[in-house]
Amino acid sequence: MSDMMRKSLLFGAMALLIIGEGVFVSWNSALFILNFGLISAILALGVNLQWGFAGLFNVGIMGFVALGGLGVVLASMPPVGEAWSAGGARVIAGLLVGAASVVAAVFTYKRLAGRARILGTIGVLLVGFFVYRGVFDPAVQAIEAVNPAGTGYLGGLGLPVLLAWPIGGVLAAGAAWLVGKTALGLRSDYLAIATLGIAEIIIAVMKNEDWLARGVKNVVGLPRPMPYEIDLQQSERFAGVAQSLGIDPVTASTLYVKLGYSVLFTAVLVLIFAAAQLALHSPWGRMMRAIRDNEVAAEAMGKDVTRRHLQIFVLGSAVCGIAGAMMTTLDGQLTPGSYQPLRYTFLIWVMVIVGGSGNNLGAVLGGFLIFYLYTKVEVWGPDIMAFVTAGMADDNALKIHLIDSAAHMKLLSMGVILLLVLRFSPRGLIPEK
């Protein structure tokens, strides 16, 4: 029973922290932490699937999160008819040519031998590349010329935004399949470096391919599953209810929208958590842990280690994609410039390790706790610095510098937390059983 006690205590403490934020700071801020905490928990579950279940080291989480965000734009924005007629078909033809030349290159590589094989493959790739650029570039120019200030991209499918979340997951899963196919089965560091690379490339593509999602011009005004605050404030009924509860309508509308998101996110988290929990305790989960603990033995028992790894790598990345799509929906805009590896990859790792790798509850707790600390350290930093430097004169250059840079403390403190947990409690707050 003490195990149960420990878990309840930890989650109770976490709930108290968030409620405390609501009571002492503001409920808006508390709900902000709750919503991002929910998304972080889902991300941590995805990474825990890969690392905790299978021991796969993925440092490309940022890329999969960003792909999820792209999924929202591609699925839920209305299509730009003019852009489609200007070059939609041609862009797709170009992409098909590109894919076809890769397939042709693989085919050539498999069929030929010796020197002809290398030359042939490179030749096919070169020819394919120039044909691809020939078809693709004019179409891109045509699309980007259509009302560049407002659209200048193809738009999406115009689907309901909730459908965009699974679509984001599918996009991330596709990318993960490509990476996994090449890098799995090699030593563990190689997967790390390959995923690090793919994440940078996904971000580079999203920043530069304006025809796809407007690049750094950002897509704003994404459809949302919740009503707009302005509409709520203008609705008689809502204002009436807010008045009767004694809250001013503007605050009430923001709280209402945030709470709505919390409910939605909680539903997704519960679904994914239940699925992960079932998977962990199924024969499949036992096999995964057996592979993680001793690959050689598992292989000797006839398990196809690389295939299983690929499977779980794709699954975990899909979960990250879903979380990324949710985050973009919450923001209401896609801003490729805002994806930073320290925030979207390495911070998630801190969550998983601190929470307890291999334990789903631990990952959820880690997601909430680390996101809470990450937000709060930024706030506490200047206060702490002001306290530390209280003895110095106000125009002291060192004091000014210290207080100005205090915001950078959050990276430092996350690193310290990670190292301390790894050293003194490597199994995390809620260890694997």
Next chain:
Amino acid sequence: MDFLNGLVALSNFVLIPAIAYGSQLALGALGVTLIYGILRFSNFAHGDTMAFGAMLSVLVTWWLQGMGVNLGPLPTALLALPLAVFGTMVLVLITDRMVYRFYREQKAKPVILVIVSMGVMFILNGLVRFIIGPNDQKFADGERFIISVREFKQMTGLREGLAIKTSQGITVVVAVLCVIALFWFLNRTRTGKSMRAYSDNEDLALLSGINPERVVMYTWLIVAALATIAGTLYGLDKSFKPFVYFMLLLPIFASAILGGLGNPLGAIAGGFIIAFSEVTITYAWKKVLGYWLPESLAPDGLVQLLSTDYKFAVSFVILIAVLLFKPTGIFKGKSV
């Protein structure tokens, strides 16, 4: 004459920048490969160690400039380098003592060490931003050019100009000196030989009485020196910006893996191959081809294979190709 003009344009825009960039990558990759060979993990904190070293160089340079010390035509940063190297050495020895040694004694799996290095990366990154801030810092001084475009045109009478920046010249000279010193150390000294022995076969090395802690300490010292030098040279050549060093991690790892992880010679070759591929693929060839091809064949477009924003894609594609076809790299590194 057209041929010469084309050649000059090619050197100016491709060869010289690529050689300088390649030297910087090679120095970075040497650090990664040495850590890999001796301590047996991929050090994700290497980029930020470079940033830390470069930051020390910037600070010492400012201090020297403030005291009115300079090297005339050469950048003051060269004078600051020894102090910065010393500072970085102290830092890595502290991190080794406080962080890595515990896991070494535990014989932890390499992937745990990678995660630990991630924590160190966070701390260094925060530290650098805390001390010097996240913005661009310029610290190059002295002559800007060895040969400027105008001088070159006057000298040769060619239409195309050639510029060699002082930072590029210094990069190459310093890199060559470093590599010579490193190989002399690894091949000729007792400590260097024990390092190689330890890298080849740990058990055998221990049996023959090599002190592993000593080997590890020397490795960190060398890595600190290489990282600081690489970081400072890169900062002199471009400009110092903390975040850029993290982005350099990918081409550096690609260089080390392409050459064969754990193989110093491979790291150098890998660095240059990656640098040349990046620059040639993202360069717009219109000008050079305009000189070299007959008028009728002269290209209309820019003839740029990939936009410069995709330069990371180049190292990534090379990396993937190596992983697929030759995981041990060109020079047969470790792949276990």
